[in-house]
Amino acid sequence: MHSSNIVELNSSNFQSLVLDAELPVLVDFGADWCPPCRMLEPIVDQIADAYAGQMRVGSVNADDYPDLQIRYGVMGLPTLILFQNGEPIHHMIGYQPRQRIEAQIKPLLTPVTNG
Numbered sequence: 001m002h003s004s005n006i007v008e009l010n011s012s013n014f015q016s017l018v019l020d021a022e023l024p025v026l027v028d029f030g031a032d033w034c035p036p037c038r039m040l041e042p043i044v045d046q047i048a049d050a051y052a053g054q055m056r057v058g059s060v061n062a063d064d065y066p067d068l069q070i071r072y073g074v075m076g077l078p079t080l081i082l083f084q085n086g087e088p089i090h091h092m093i094g095y096q097p098r099q100r101i102e103a104q105i106k107p108l109l110t111p112v113t114n115g
Helices: 014-019 035-050 066-071 098-108
Strands: 006-008 025-030 056-061 079-084 087-093
Touching: 006 035, 014 025, 014 056, 025 035, 035 056, 035 098, 079 098, 087 098
Parallel strands: 006 056, 025 056
Antiparallel strands: 025 079, 079 087
16 A cells, blocks of 8 residues: 555556646656565655655556556666656666665755745
8 A cells, every 4th residue: 555645647647747747756667566666665655755745756557557668768667767847857777775765866856945
């Protein structure tokens, strides 16, 4: 069960939820049969909760939506792609610990201002 901060992405909603999004969107391409994908899921859930308001997090089942996998050149699973202003600006391939993912995405996010 995913965090409530993760949206299930598909061919129909990808344009509106990722490409047209005002916030950066981290997209997790994975599959149910993929052990590293399952290992990454709780980390992606934690990141979705930790960065709610700074970015959106979505997941794509690559088996169900091969068109999205092909469009963004996803060769291995899991693959995380950070989209900003509709463009894929950063790819991370394979299982990564949370610290490594955060170190790569934090500099690309707009800081939250409390005010």
